[in-house]
Amino acid sequence: MQITGQEREYLNIYLILTLIFALSLVSCGSSKTYWLNLRADPIVQKSPTTKLTIGVVPFQDNRPPSARVGQRVLTNGKEEPIRLKSSYPAQDITSIFRQLLKARNIQTVELTGWEPTPGNLKAFPQEVDIAITGYVDALEVRASSYTFKTEIRYLVKLTAKIGFKAQGKVLTKTVEGRPEESVVRFKRQEVEKTLNETLTSALGRLIDATISSAG
Numbered sequence: 001m002q003i004t005g006q007e008r009e010y011l012n013i014y015l016i017l018t019l020i021f022a023l024s025l026v027s028c029g030s031s032k033t034y035w036l037n038l039r040a041d042p043i044v045q046k047s048p049t050t051k052l053t054i055g056v057v058p059f060q061d062n063r064p065p066s067a068r069v070g071q072r073v074l075t076n077g078k079e080e081p082i083r084l085k086s087s088y089p090a091q092d093i094t095s096i097f098r099q100l101l102k103a104r105n106i107q108t109v110e111l112t113g114w115e116p117t118p119g120n121l122k123a124f125p126q127e128v129d130i131a132i133t134g135y136v137d138a139l140e141v142r143a144s145s146y147t148f149k150t151e152i153r154y155l156v157k158l159t160a161k162i163g164f165k166a167q168g169k170v171l172t173k174t175v176e177g178r179p180e181e182s183v184v185r186f187k188r189q190e191v192e193k194t195l196n197e198t199l200t201s202a203l204g205r206l207i208d209a210t211i212s213s214a215g
Contacts (some may be wrong), residue, residue: 005185016162017084021124024178025115032080033080033081033082033083034080034081034082034083034188034191035045035083035084035085035086035188036069036082036083036084036085036141036188036191036192036195037084037086037091037192037196038084038086038089038092038096038195038196038199039094039096040096040099040100040196040199040200041196041197041199041201042165043122044118047106049104049106049211050106050208050211050214051107052106052107052129052130052184052214053102053107053108053109053127053128053130054107054108054109054126054128054129054130054131054132054210055105055109055110055111055114055130055131055132056094056097056098056101056108056109056110056111056131056132057110057111057112057113057114057131057132057134058090058091058112058133058134058137059091059093059094059097059133059134059135059158060090060091060092060133060134060135060136060197061089061135061136062135062136062137062159062174063136063138063139065087065138067083067084067086067087068081068082068083069083069084069140069141069195070082070140070141070142070143071081071142071143072077072144072145072186073138073143073210074144074145075145075146075147080188082141082143084139085165089139090136090196093134093136093158093199093203094134094166095202097134097203097206098201099149100200100204100207101199101204101207106125106207107211108123109127109128109146111124111125111128111131114131114133114134115164116131116133116161116170117170118163118167118169118170120165120172121163121165121168122165122200124163124165128165129164129165129166129214130162130163130164130165130210130214131163131165132160132161132162132163132206133160133161134158134159134160134161134206135158135159135160136157136158137157137159137174137176138155138156138157138176139155139156139157139160139195139199140153140154140155140156141153141154141195142154143186143191145158145186148184149183149184149185150182150183150185150186151180151181151182152180152181152183152186152191152194153178153179154177154178154179154180154194154195154198155176155177155178156176156195156198156202157174157175157176157178157201157202158174158175158176158203158206159172159174159200160171160172160174160210161204162210162213164207164213167215171213173206173209173210173213175202175205175206175209176202177198177199177201177202179194181194181196184185
């Protein structure tokens, strides 16, 4: 049986439509995951701020133990998880915090631990004037996609206990960032960039609060 040119054209169209349908079924059946890296916002200004030496205790994660920080909800209600690549986000945040202190020309000392009470301030190494131990309270990305736009909400919340050896006092400071944006297309790279900008800004405000409280 010989196939005519018109029949061959119809057959090609049928095969293409079948392939498209099969691919759509595969995409609907699988769940896409967006993986984010935590890193310092590259735009960091160096400026002299204080001659005091700050001891940095590693941040602790107060969130439930999960790499998931949120999800993107599609128009059909399906959820696509947003996760962190790192298994130790508190370590990443500690590293970013130290980078910011270095960028401000602030002398730092790495401390392994500190019970944040005034009675323990005398246990600091001699060169340490201030100690900071931080906590990650929230690190979230929530996205809702519609036909022509995606609404994205971020939440970064950090708390720090700050001890001042000379004054014999311990203060608690909390900072948070809640940016929102509406975009035409959801792009993982842009979400990662905004989350890191928000995190870097929050850590910077912790440093500002520490310096201003030092008197």
